[in-house]
Amino acid sequence: MSDPDNVQPIPCGQMGSPVLIERQIYSQLLNMILNLQQLLGDHFKQLASVRLRCTSLEEQKNLKAIHEQEEIISSSMCQMASLLLSKAVSGLRPQESLVSLGSRGDIADGQRAPSTRQLDQLVPQERDFEATFLTRVLSNRGVDISLLYDSSFRDYEAYQKDKYHEENNTLGFLNLSLSENKLCLDLITDRLCQSDMNNVEEVLLQYPNWRGQPFLREEVARFLTYYCKAPAPLDPENVVVLNGCCSVFSALAMVLCDPGEALLIPAPFYGGFTFISRLYAKVELIPVYLESEITYKRTQPFQLTVDKLEQALYEARCKGKDVKGLVLINPHNPLGDVYSQNSLMRYLRFAKRYDLHVIVDEIYMLSVFDKTIKFCSVLSIEGLPDPKRTHMIWGTSKDFGISGFRFGALYTYNKEVASAMSSFGYLHSISGITQYKLCRLLQDREWIDRVYLPANHSRLQEAHDYITKKLKSLDIDFLDRGSGLYVWINLKKFIYPCTFEEELTLHRNFLDAKLMLSRGKSYMCKEPGWFRITFAENPARLKQAMDRFCQVLEKQKYDCLAKQLEEAQME
């Protein structure tokens, strides 16, 4: 999945705080009251027109009484609105309100704090709002979506407009933030240029099967059966193909959860999920916080344990969250962890105990380059604890380095889920000619097994060796894993004091040096100072990027020392 880096954490994501939850409820109530006010306003206007027509004395008397009622009602409404306003905005910091997605319509969404827009509406002079409403073009949610997008993709848009190029733009952005595999572009381009790829027959040009063209779903089923080592052939009817894994995740969240319901997800986690879960699904992602410290014997940094899952579920339920499922990323993004079959089974049994769905994102499954690591797909497991609630996502963006193809597939053991997912093909389908090319690509096992995967793995290993050697030489801690396109690194020692604010400052310093990295905060990491750095970039660019990296850190180190010295002198 792609990387909208810098996705701001949902304010309520740091939930925990009952105050925030209460505030959200107040703002929801406030929305309801505002709606009610609107309704009543219209109602009274309508009455006024009737009133004009009533002329008899008795009628006039009646109407006077009605008018008095109106006034009492209106004043009562204002009182309520005012009370709710004071409760909803108490202690709300401006940037929180900016990021929040809530709109008047989103009553059912428990995640939201009131948006700027909503707060605007609350300023007392009602007439002013009408003026505001008249000149406004976007809907409330339109404004919110715009703000969310801007906060999530600002850096990405800057990068799109100013990409590094060896000849034309040597001062452009080098992007080690985006998780894209650029090491095998030569191979994939060669393959895609072969003549068998081009087919424009009628069926590809016309309206498709919304679940994905049958020929592609059949191929995906065969492909996953083979590469996931499924115990029995997978069923094409359980495959749903949409335009990207993010679309699959979004649609899955829609059909498994109602607005305001929640999914557990070990944190840090891929930041794009935050954006997706908010755009349409309005599903809350509850982080199961993992820590860098090794707390138990035979565990490793950021290890996911069933205890942590149990604890997170318990706390979520105490807060009244309706948790519907668990999201696992395997191989993990950004940690690079690959779950053993035993671990995976423990997580699955945990989910089964609480009737939770499990969504396993295996988008990096063929990017395990360390030969000593055995990847275990959830589709390989015989006797799954709860097959009807087990759903797996895969796509070609990472493993084949073709994120521009916008291809994502769901495999679910639940026909009802597969069927409900079809509805989304109408708005998330892939062009027929692209579906054809994907089918040809997945079909070509000979090329995948003999040419592509061996080359891809050895190039990933080489780039990984390069970057980890570099990190070691800089004395930077990192998780040494053998999968994915990135390394999870610890830059705490370059941040002083070690806060998320200073993490952001460092991030901005990288940007100033035209280098993009992903910071831990956008992955909901609990501890400040962590970054994800992509190494699947061509060697020359990677070297160039690492030079910029070193320069920034050099200066950063100096600044930290200076700050500490200043503090020492103050004391």
Added chain:
Amino acid sequence: MSDPDNVQPIPCGQMGSPVLIERQIYSQLLNMILNLQQLLGDHFKQLASVRLRCTSLEEQKNLKAIHEQEEIISSSMCQMASLLLSKAVSGLRPQESLVSLGSRGDIADGQRAPSTRQLDQLVPQERDFEATFLTRVLSNRGVDISLLYDSSFRDYEAYQKDKYHEENNTLGFLNLSLSENKLCLDLITDRLCQSDMNNVEEVLLQYPNWRGQPFLREEVARFLTYYCKAPAPLDPENVVVLNGCCSVFSALAMVLCDPGEALLIPAPFYGGFTFISRLYAKVELIPVYLESEITYKRTQPFQLTVDKLEQALYEARCKGKDVKGLVLINPHNPLGDVYSQNSLMRYLRFAKRYDLHVIVDEIYMLSVFDKTIKFCSVLSIEGLPDPKRTHMIWGTSKDFGISGFRFGALYTYNKEVASAMSSFGYLHSISGITQYKLCRLLQDREWIDRVYLPANHSRLQEAHDYITKKLKSLDIDFLDRGSGLYVWINLKKFIYPCTFEEELTLHRNFLDAKLMLSRGKSYMCKEPGWFRITFAENPARLKQAMDRFCQVLEKQKYDCLAKQLEEAQME
């Protein structure tokens, strides 16, 4: 909902004093709301007495609208009270109560029948549901979406599985329901097979610009400037490219309207809008009913007039609907009407008067095959009444017969709207290689103007001549227009009694004969008996389909007579 056995009880210890305080505030709010309910109840009673005295028709109409408002207000009050009650009592578990209430959108959305789930909630025995919920896999909206999809696409799915084929499946479905142009497949296939179409350079394989690749947006701007006869070159920054016009419409509805708000749309109208407006946007489409009868001089059947727009807007507002815009389809689907510049200006000025957005769907703009008709794009108009609220949609599905490409473009004069629309590219983008092909296609004016369009128009005209001759020979009324891929026909005389039930029966009889047509009801036509029949099918298949059509009608005619005879004998 989750398994009650597994729900952790709320630990009493955690019910600290803040929770208690919150609960008190909820109780206070609840009291206020209960008072308000009382006041409103009295108010409504009072009104009822006034109502008895109003006798004129217009007064009655006004009062009916007021009564409807009362109902909305009451229901809104009940929701608030119920939410507050749950909060005051429990203090916790906000999500549950929120979800069960539905959003403002659901209340105000007149199109939406209560979901299975909402109805469930109203039945008293809560325990029963919990049992039901336990076995439930899909979310409530998942169930709703599934049902909506099934009702919208059941026939289409049947067709996908059993398509007619000259050699392999002569008993398969012939589809004159789908609006697809199959008359120029030879030309488009030839063009797409040319070598300039195949490009797999790096930028096409990687993450795109979410608003659409700049090279494609530039080409779309040039293309529209030329074919829409824009008075000045259109700006690529005002173009947004997504995977299909339906995605564009859905995203536009999201950023212009909040859930439950409404758009006016002359009916009959393209049925897909109904599905789209409900899947994500939750926007209500309010039909501006057009009638087959000619009611004024110098008008034609199903003519849209400003009076009708005014009337529909007035009635909608009386019902408390928040109307944000007007949707126009030009050339019209299913009527085939092409609006004159004068008409178009009248509609635009109407919208301007009420600060309504205008979304003009011009997806058939190059499918005006009658040379005597002058198509006037909204982008050709100098001095638009309200450019900031004028948005135009176009795509290649119809005019180039490549619906499988999933390409739709928005042109808006409003940068804020264009910017907000970018957010949707993340979940609705087109593969890079397809964007490239589209760009090449739109670029090739020589081919479009000299080869494609002349051939397309003459083939459409020919097929139109064939079908209208056939219809005349069957003495079937139809709208004789010179645009689009279909004819709007009147089959009233084959339906007895002329009801929507019998329209459906006829539709099913066509299906039994393996012939698909679109019935008026699915286009929100007010009068039963109308069908849309696509003629842009290859001649042999079209003839075959029309044979089936005649056979069904022959039998239908006989059945109608038999029914009438039976009735006569009964009397």
